[in-house]
Amino acid sequence: MGAGLRPSMSALTINIKDLKLLTRTKVRFGTEPKIAYYLYPELFIYNMPKARKEKFKQDREDFKTMHGVFDNFTNLTLFKLITEGHFRGLESPINIGKESNVFSALTNEEKRVIVKIYRLETCDFNIMYNYIKNDSRYGHLKRKKRNVIFAWVQREYRNLMEAREAQVNVPIPITFSNNVLVLEFVGRGDQIAPKLKDMVPKNKKQFFGKITENMGKLYKHGLVHADLSAFNILNFEETPVFIDMSQATTLNHPQAEEFLERDVRNICNFFNKHGLRVNEKSVLNKIKK
Ligand SMILES: Nc1ncnc2c1ncn2[C@@H]1O[C@H](COP(=O)(O)OP(=O)(O)O)[C@@H](O)[C@H]1O
Numbered sequence: 001m002g003a004g005l006r007p008s009m010s011a012l013t014i015n016i017k018d019l020k021l022l023t024r025t026k027v028r029f030g031t032e033p034k035i036a037y038y039l040y041p042e043l044f045i046y047n048m049p050k051a052r053k054e055k056f057k058q059d060r061e062d063f064k065t066m067h068g069v070f071d072n073f074t075n076l077t078l079f080k081l082i083t084e085g086h087f088r089g090l091e092s093p094i095n096i097g098k099e100s101n102v103f104s105a106l107t108n109e110e111k112r113v114i115v116k117i118y119r120l121e122t123c124d125f126n127i128m129y130n131y132i133k134n135d136s137r138y139g140h141l142k143r144k145k146r147n148v149i150f151a152w153v154q155r156e157y158r159n160l161m162e163a164r165e166a167q168v169n170v171p172i173p174i175t176f177s178n179n180v181l182v183l184e185f186v187g188r189g190d191q192i193a194p195k196l197k198d199m200v201p202k203n204k205k206q207f208f209g210k211i212t213e214n215m216g217k218l219y220k221h222g223l224v225h226a227d228l229s230a231f232n233i234l235n236f237e238e239t240p241v242f243i244d245m246s247q248a249t250t251l252n253h254p255q256a257e258e259f260l261e262r263d264v265r266n267i268c269n270f271f272n273k274h275g276l277r278v279n280e281k282s283v284l285n286k287i288k289k
């Protein structure tokens with residue numbers, strides 16, 4: 001477990017402030033009563049039959065394992081997304097990153113989605129702020145922790161929408177709320193698509209061509225990914241899918257060119273290392289053409 005994952009028991013006790021918050025977010029206990037059980041067990045457990053109480057305790061332990069690691073605010077946000085029907089609970093952790101934790105989750109139709117949760121406590125919002133403040137879309141953002149994190153999540157959602165509009169191969173963004181982003185699960189069944197760095201494509205030349213084509217589409221649409229590498233490209237059945245779009249920025253960002261050159265360098269280095277002979281300059285020209 002990363003440093004950011006501190007179990008918080010407070011999610012399991014009632015406090016008036018949270019009940020008020022619950023009312024404000026207009027969550028309905030009716031749609032997903034189980035979640036309310038786990039967050040506020042004292043409201044429900046007192047008149048349960050014995051057998052149900054035992055089952056409940058086990059379920060609650062499972063829930064605690066998954067949700068106890070979040071702060072109350074994040075739990076309420078997840079709860080809201082659950083009651084809105086985007087998924088019915090987290091399934092398993094996929095990645096613990098610098099700023100966020102990524103989980104898979106199951107929908108009522110037994111489909112999988114990805115839930116990316118930005119940590120409110122342990123993320124370096126100063127770095128985020130420095131990145132986002134020069135994005136013309138976020139020029140007026142206040143340097144306040146929650147503002148910055150929420151804007152960051154919104155930007156990732158927005159970038160994914162823009163990328164899809166430009167027909168760049170990225171996961172479909174489903175929704176976002178506060179510090180939580182929900183997006184399409186790239187994979188088949190419960191098999192998640194590997195990162196490019198872990199699965200070198202069979203036809204490297206073709207795969208590389210598809211990457212530069214996607215980079216070109218994104219650029220022509222007015223965006224640069226700005227964190228593109230073999231870590232943030234999935235190899236989904238021999239097709240590249242760009243992920244982690246939170247840093248993607250508009251071309252009028254003072255460092256947009258620098259970011260683009262760095263993206264190109266990362267990709268070229270990776271493929272050169274794997275025996276393809278590619279040239280940064282000509283790739284850059286092709287993207288900008
Ligand atoms: N839509 C997705 N489908 C499948 N796997 C994903 C998806 N989004 C993220 N992942 C997995 O989670 C990891 C972390 O996600 P990413 O968005 O790159 O966050 P971070 O900012 O922590 O790098 C990825 O490397 C990938 O393995």
Ligand SMILES: [Mg+2]
Nearest residue numbers: 231232243244
């Ligand atoms: Mg990443």
